[in-house]
Amino acid sequence: MxxxxxxxxxxxxxxxxxxxxxxxxxxxxxxxxxxxxxxxxxxxxxxxxxxxxxxxxxxxxxxxxxxxxxxxxxxxxDEEPSRSPSPTAAAARRTLMHALLADDAERVAATILDAWRARGSVHALSDEVITPVFAEIGERWERGTVDVYEERRACELVHRALREIDRALPVPGRGAPRAIGGTLEGDPFSLPTALAELVLRERGYDASSLGTWLPAETIAHAVSARRPRLVWLSVGHVVDARRLAAGHARVEEAARTVGASLVVGGRALEPAVRKQLRYAAFCDAMGHLASFADALHA
Ligand code: B12
Missing domain, CATH: 1.10.1660.10 (Multidrug-efflux Transporter Regulator; Chain: A; Domain 2)
Structure with missing residues (x-):
């Protein structure tokens, strides 16, 4: 879905x-x-x-x-509460949007931490609160009512808040399954890979996001060195579909060599692009990643 x-x-x-x-x-x-x-x-x-x-x-x-x-x-x-499937998530989205546009770092962090506790998981926080708020910011950018600096600053504020969740999560136990991931060259979208890391950390993985704009070769090296159980790639922007497919193939080969499952997701992974890629699972929401990770680690 x-x-x-x-x-x-x-x-x-x-x-x-x-x-x-x-x-x-x-x-x-x-x-x-x-x-x-x-x-x-x-x-x-x-x-x-x-x-x-x-x-x-x-x-x-x-x-x-x-x-x-x-x-x-x-x-x-809310003048039309019946339109929303979840009033609490709707309230969190409203507060978060307001705090982001007002550049109110404290309120952003408090809203995200409260929403995390209320939704009960990082994947629900991501799918029900953060992603729709950023979709709305994107629409406003398209309409010209939000500037690029506001968009970028909003990402920074959310990253700060996510660091607080990171600190609140238990340190992964010895023997916890490893997971690594990030985005390939040409893709600057930093929130999805940061969220994937926290989704997996919350599910008991020793997960590390390597960040964004990574040459496929270096992700492949990380996979060989760290021998994770799960590798994720987030694809938020595709500059050149053939280049993406080649980079992806390099990471997939490295994952296969160490027996890791490759999970992909992201807005830009349209069916025509996906057809060229090999992976264990495609997820269009963080909730899918959580389910897949639980099944893998069962
Ligand atoms: C912030 C932002 C930027 C920032 C990013 C900064 C940063 N640090 O990340 C900056 C300013 C760099 C940027 C740049 C651009 N952007 Co921009 N941007 C956005 C915005 C507002 C938010 C993106 C975001 O972080 N969303 C939050 C994340 C969590 O949501 P998500 O990526 O959808 O992830 C969900 C799922 O896809 C899934 N998922 C994603 N990855 C993965 C991975 C795994 C493993 C799993 C399991 C799941 C998963 O999980 C999430 C659900 O919880 C979006 C609007 C939007 N709809 O998202 C536009 C948007 C993506 N941008 C857009 C555009 C056009 C651009 C530019 C091309 C603009 C330009 N002309 O230069 C460039 C492209 C990049 C480049 N050339 O370098 C368009 C894309 C339109 C299209 N159809 O392709 C959008 C949709 C805005 C719009 N409405 O038009 N952008």
Whole structure:
């Protein structure tokens, strides 16, 4: 099941209605609608034609125009709770998005740690909270309401919070199965491989992410030297499908030589690309990695 389907990320609403904006700013709803229609506030429309304003744009508008946010919480009241399959995950997504765009490192860490405890696993934290929030950030980047520096900073803040989870997890026991992974050259996406490491650590693996943008040869060396039980590759961006297939084949060969299972995942692994690759498992969500890892280690 694709992460997007499972989480209905598209129906994950973080934009506010004119009524919510009005309540937050302490002005009338008709003023807000007028600002929307005059282009002072960047506005999108719901499928039913209702105006929606991104929370980040409301904050920017208030700052630029010197408006006081009298009731900021009004922006985060879910007007359509029945749309969400899990209200707690929806609340965590909202808080996380707000904290990321406000560059509030402490709140990001607190929200991620709370969501981890509430969801009960790193894979659920990833699939239900972090991934949909970043999908939304990506959509905003496409619409031009989030800048590249904000996107990058958001990744940094999440990495910091993940380090706290890392510290809270028990040290792997002697004899714990090893796992290593990362991304190949041309692929800068650092969150999925960091999350895969924590998913596996939580399941009792001695897991290490080697990071991003790695020559296949060096991953192959790591596999030969460390003899892991599981190797993962995350594919978030493909520059050249043939090059990816060649790099992947090198890692797969190294994994086969030491008897490791190669697990692949990532947004850019479309069926046409996957057909050229050999692997033990393809996962489109971290929950699949957790299940596979448990089965392998049973
Ligand atoms: C942050 C970000 C960046 C950052 C990355 C920084 C960093 N340190 O990682 C930067 C600014 C570098 C960047 C660059 C680019 N980006 Co960008 N980026 C994003 C963004 C907002 C978030 C990515 C992310 O980390 N998501 C969170 C992770 C956890 O989610 P995920 O990768 O989907 O992982 C889930 C599953 O795929 C799975 N999974 C993933 N890997 C693995 C591995 C295993 C083993 C398993 C089991 C599972 C698994 O598990 C996760 C579920 O929990 C996305 C939007 C989005 N939808 O994700 C756009 C997005 C991916 N970027 C996009 C684009 C276009 C680009 C650029 C091409 C822009 C450009 N013109 O230069 C470049 C490409 C890279 C390059 N040329 O170097 C597009 C891609 C569109 C497309 N269809 O290909 C997106 C979708 C934005 C958009 N909506 O248009 N980006």
């Amino acid at each position: 694709a992460a997007e389907q499972h989480l209905s990320a598209k129906s994950f609403i973080i934009d506010a209605s004119p009524k919510q904006v009005a309540a937050a700013l302490g002005v009338s709803e008709s003023s807000v609608k007028r600002w929307c229609d005059r282009g002072h506030l960047a506005t999108s429309r719901t499928p039913g034609g209702h105006r929606r304003v991104a929370v980040a744009d409301v904050l920017r508008f208030a700052r630029d125009r010197g408006h006081v946010l009298r009731a900021p919480s009004a922006l985060f009241v």
